[in-house]
Amino acid sequence: MKSTEPSMKDVANLAGVSTATVSHVINDSCNVKEETKKKVNSAIEQLNYKVNPTARRLRTGHSKIVGFVVSNLAHYFYQEIGAKIEEVLNNNGYELFYINSHEDKAKEIQQLQLCKSEDFAGVIVVPVNEDWSQIKDILGNTPTVFIDRKPKHIRRDVVLITNAQSSFNLTNELITRGAKRLAFISPLLDTTMQLRLDGFKDAIMQHNLPLDEDCVIFTNHKPKIYTELADDLEWEKVLDFVINEKKVDCIVSGNSLFAFSAISYFKKKNIKLQKDILFGTFDNAFWMHNLDDQLLVVEQNTRAMGEKAASVLLSRLKGETFIYDEYCIETKLINLN
Amino acid sequence: MKSTEPSMKDVANLAGVSTATVSHVINDSCNVKEETKKKVNSAIEQLNYKVNPTARRLRTGHSKIVGFVVSNLAHYFYQEIGAKIEEVLNNNGYELFYINSHEDKAKEIQQLQLCKSEDFAGVIVVPVNEDWSQIKDILGNTPTVFIDRKPKHIRRDVVLITNAQSSFNLTNELITRGAKRLAFISPLLDTTMQLRLDGFKDAIMQHNLPLDEDCVIFTNHKPKIYTELADDLEWEKVLDFVINEKKVDCIVSGNSLFAFSAISYFKKKNIKLQKDILFGTFDNAFWMHNLDDQLLVVEQNTRAMGEKAASVLLSRLKGETFIYDEYCIETKLINLN
DNA sequence: TTGTATGCGTTATCAT
DNA sequence: ATGATAACGCATACAA
Numbered sequence: 059m060k061s062t063e064p065s066m067k068d069v070a071n072l073a074g075v076s077t078a079t080v081s082h083v084i085n086d087s088c089n090v091k092e093e094t095k096k097k098v099n100s101a102i103e104q105l106n107y108k109v110n111p112t113a114r115r116l117r118t119g120h121s122k123i124v125g126f127v128v129s130n131l132a133h134y135f136y137q138e139i140g141a142k143i144e145e146v147l148n149n150n151g152y153e154l155f156y157i158n159s160h161e162d163k164a165k166e167i168q169q170l171q172l173c174k175s176e177d178f179a180g181v182i183v184v185p186v187n188e189d190w191s192q193i194k195d196i197l198g199n200t201p202t203v204f205i206d207r208k209p210k211h212i213r214r215d216v217v218l219i220t221n222a223q224s225s226f227n228l229t230n231e232l233i234t235r236g237a238k239r240l241a242f243i244s245p246l247l248d249t250t251m252q253l254r255l256d257g258f259k260d261a262i263m264q265h266n267l268p269l270d271e272d273c274v275i276f277t278n279h280k281p282k283i284y285t286e287l288a289d290d291l292e293w294e295k296v297l298d299f300v301i302n303e304k305k306v307d308c309i310v311s312g313n314s315l316f317a318f319s320a321i322s323y324f325k326k327k328n329i330k331l332q333k334d335i336l337f338g339t340f341d342n343a344f345w346m347h348n349l350d351d352q353l354l355v356v357e358q359n360t361r362a363m364g365e366k367a368a369s370v371l372l373s374r375l376k377g378e379t380f381i382y383d384e385y386c387i388e389t390k391l392i393n394l395n
Numbered sequence: 396m397k398s399t400e401p402s403m404k405d406v407a408n409l410a411g412v413s414t415a416t417v418s419h420v421i422n423d424s425c426n427v428k429e430e431t432k433k434k435v436n437s438a439i440e441q442l443n444y445k446v447n448p449t450a451r452r453l454r455t456g457h458s459k460i461v462g463f464v465v466s467n468l469a470h471y472f473y474q475e476i477g478a479k480i481e482e483v484l485n486n487n488g489y490e491l492f493y494i495n496s497h498e499d500k501a502k503e504i505q506q507l508q509l510c511k512s513e514d515f516a517g518v519i520v521v522p523v524n525e526d527w528s529q530i531k532d533i534l535g536n537t538p539t540v541f542i543d544r545k546p547k548h549i550r551r552d553v554v555l556i557t558n559a560q561s562s563f564n565l566t567n568e569l570i571t572r573g574a575k576r577l578a579f580i581s582p583l584l585d586t587t588m589q590l591r592l593d594g595f596k597d598a599i600m601q602h603n604l605p606l607d608e609d610c611v612i613f614t615n616h617k618p619k620i621y622t623e624l625a626d627d628l629e630w631e632k633v634l635d636f637v638i639n640e641k642k643v644d645c646i647v648s649g650n651s652l653f654a655f656s657a658i659s660y661f662k663k664k665n666i667k668l669q670k671d672i673l674f675g676t677f678d679n680a681f682w683m684h685n686l687d688d689q690l691l692v693v694e695q696n697t698r699a700m701g702e703k704a705a706s707v708l709l710s711r712l713k714g715e716t717f718i719y720d721e722y723c724i725e726t727k728l729i730n731l732n
Numbered sequence: 733t734t735g736t737a738t739g740c741g742t743t744a745t746c747a748t
Numbered sequence: 749a750t751g752a753t754a755a756c757g758c759a760t761a762c763a764a
Contacts, residue, residue, distance in 0.1 A: 065756090065757055065758085066757065066758065066759095067757080075734075075735085076734070076735045076736075077735090077757090077758080077759095078734070078735060078736075078737095078759080078760080079733090079734055079735075080758095081758065081759055081760080082733095082734085082759090082760095084758095085759080087759080087760080088733080088734085088760095089733065090733070090734080091733060091734085094733080094734080108508070108512060109757085109758075110453075110512065110756090110757050110758070111512050111513060112449055112452045112453045112512075112513070112514055112756090112757080112758095113453050113740090113756070113757035113758045113759090114757080114758055114759075115449050115740095115758095116447075116449045116450050116453050116739095116740050116741065116742085116756090116757080116758075117739080117740055117757080117758045117759050117760085118740090118758085118759070119740080131468075131474060131477075131493065132471060132474035132475070132478070134469060134471070137468060137469035138469075140468075140495070141469070141495070141497070144495065153506075153509060154495075155492040155493070155494060156468065156492070156493035156494070156495065157492060157493070158477070158478070158481065158491075158493065160478070169490075171445070172490060175445060175447065175448050175449075176448060176449070177449055318681075318685065321685050322684065322685055325685060325687070344655075344682070345681070345682030345685070347659065348655065348658050348659050348662060348682070348686060349685060349686065350662070350687050402740090402741055402742090403741065403742065404741080412750075412751085413750070413751045413752075414741085414742080414743095414751090414752095415743085415744085415750070415751055415752075415753090416749085416750055416751075418742070418743060418744085419743095419749095419750085422743080424743085424744085425749075425750085426749065427749070427750080428749060428750085431749080431750080446741085446742080447740090447741050447742070448742095449740090449741080449742090450740070450741030450742040450743090450756090451741080451742055451743075452742090452756095453740090453741080453742070453743095453756050453757065453758090454741080454742045454743045454744085454755080454756055455742080455743065455744095455756090456756080
């Protein structure tokens with residue numbers, strides 16, 4: 059058991075050619091005679107030679123690795139997106155490493171620096187930082203695609219859903235079902251959530267319903283693991299407030315994390331969804347399917363999102379040039395249970 | 396905007412020393428005069444110099460990166476473990492990359508080769524392959540810790556839960572509650588599941604209850620995303636069989652993936668858990684907390700598991716030598732809802 | 733068509 | 749205490 063891997067030199071020696079020729083065979087960067095090609099390939103096989111990606115990277119300055127830097131990897135939604143991204147990238151010779159920024163701005167910056175210094179071919183980012191004026195230089199010209207959130211002060215490809223429109227549709231449906239006094243609640247307010255809020259407000263306005271700004275609530279809840287979201291005291295206070303004091307008859311939830319807390323609250327208080335209170339939320343999360351409650355949800359097409367992000371990145375990796383654009387994926391309004 | 400990063404040579408030039416000295420300052424591998432150290436450090440600051448990990452890796456043969464190769468990254472359970480691993484490793488100067496093997500044996504092998512060729516400092520693996528006789532050479536002497544599953548034909552550190560004991564306790568409790576005819580059901584049968592099955596059988600034997608081998612069922616279900624697990628036809632057949640034909644009064648579920656399908660089934664058939672049928676399962680999954688059903692679950696201490704895996708790996712990374720051992724983390728039997 | 737030679741940015745050996 | 753230099757494994761410009 060030798061501890062060191064065979065190098066190109068070993069292959070060259072065995073095949074009786076120079077390392078340059080071996081390199082040319084591997085990358086077919088030159089016309090190599092069929093016969094020598096055979097010799098080299100058989101030597102490669104015989105030694106079980108693998109190119110050393112570190113050396114190659116040092117020389118060329120780039121790798122075949124893409125980083126998927128995610129604000130919260132535990133969010134199942136991103137797993138679905140990631141699986142699709144990985145599939146597309148794998149089919150094109152790239153590997154995907156998942157990196158969890160844990161909704162931590164400083165950590166995200168550090169991880170992006172790592173992606174850069176590791177010469178990743180490109181990155182797909184669910185950004186935590188909103189303002190990228192200070193950050194954009196970190197990645198230099200590393201191809202970058204944002205997904206799910208659009209940061210400010212940087213122009214890159216972005217894959218989103220039709221946030222405002224979807225939120226409008228959701229709210230509109232709830233109003234059609236009789237909602238008169240609506241609340242919009244979500245954890246942190248980012249650009250995506252702002253768009254959802256816009257759609258929410260538009261729908262209310264167009265139905266000439268009152269908009270109570272006190273019922274638009276964002277906490278700056280640090281992301282917790284789901285198991286801590288149930289019985290969350292902060293959310294309880296918020297929900298007590300809008301339901302008992304503000305007497306809302308409908309709650310629109312900005313994402314499935316809040317939805318989880320809210321459903322936990324409703325269960326504890328024995329409030330029946332859609333009967334005692336109207337409720338709609340973003341995300342068609344898997345765990346909603348086993349609930350007894352009826353749910354109205356905005357289903358995001360995670361496969362389409364992942365597919366789009368990966369294919370745009372691939373185009374960039376190939377060196378194609380085209381305007382940085384915003385790709386919006388359609389959603390579907392769905393009744394569960 | 397220069398496109399190339401400053402190198403050690405730039406720092407050396409600015410500080411008026413040689414690259415060797417700069418290297419010595421950075422790694423304090425030599426006694427460097429305090430004064431020159433100052434000069435070098437200020438040059439580093441001035442140029443915003445960062446060492447190139449690729450070059451360092453090529454030279455030294457190892458990096459500060461650990462790979463967490465997971466059989467199914469979408470499984471929330473592994474996210475909790477991973478978060479703890481990451482915390483411990485970060486505190487010791489290592490970065491964690493998550494890699495999803497998607498329960499695909501060939502893919503896992505390829506990814507392990509990648510970890511090796513990328514000179515990862517070490518890896519923590521939830522293994523998909525059971526037989527490592529052919530695989531163990533891939534990682535060479537890269538420190539490796541297995542978690543959650545113990546592969547065969549390789550001796551390494553392994554972090555598990557007390558599988559057999561926990562399963563015994565779970566089954567025992569269900570029998571105490573009146574179970575007479577029990578089924579054990581799970582997706583794929585791996586070494587971990589075998590231990591859980593052992594505990595299940597032990598409990599049944601010791602209570603002198605009949606053990607019907609037809610009611611021990613493993614399918615070779617490929618892992619699906621959760622959203623596909625509800626309304627899963629294969630599971631429906633299995634459950635119809637044990638309930639209607641075998642007339643079992645109790646089902647023990649090997650993990651939360653099957654539990655999800657089973658609960659979906661019970662809901663559809665309007666079967667009330669613990670009333671119409673006794674039900675216990677491994678995993679205290681977050682989504683169980685919002686169900687109306689009462690659940691008896693084996694809670695795995697994910698933080699302890701992650702903590703142990705990371706700290707053992709760190710010891711290996713430091714070069715400590717000690718026997719490859721099996722670390723078993725205690726579980727807790729819990730009533731939900 | 734193939735080989736020679738150089739450099740990518742480090743670290744490490746050996747002088748000085 | 750510091751510097752010159754070789755080597756890590758590969759890709760490439762250029763020569764042959």
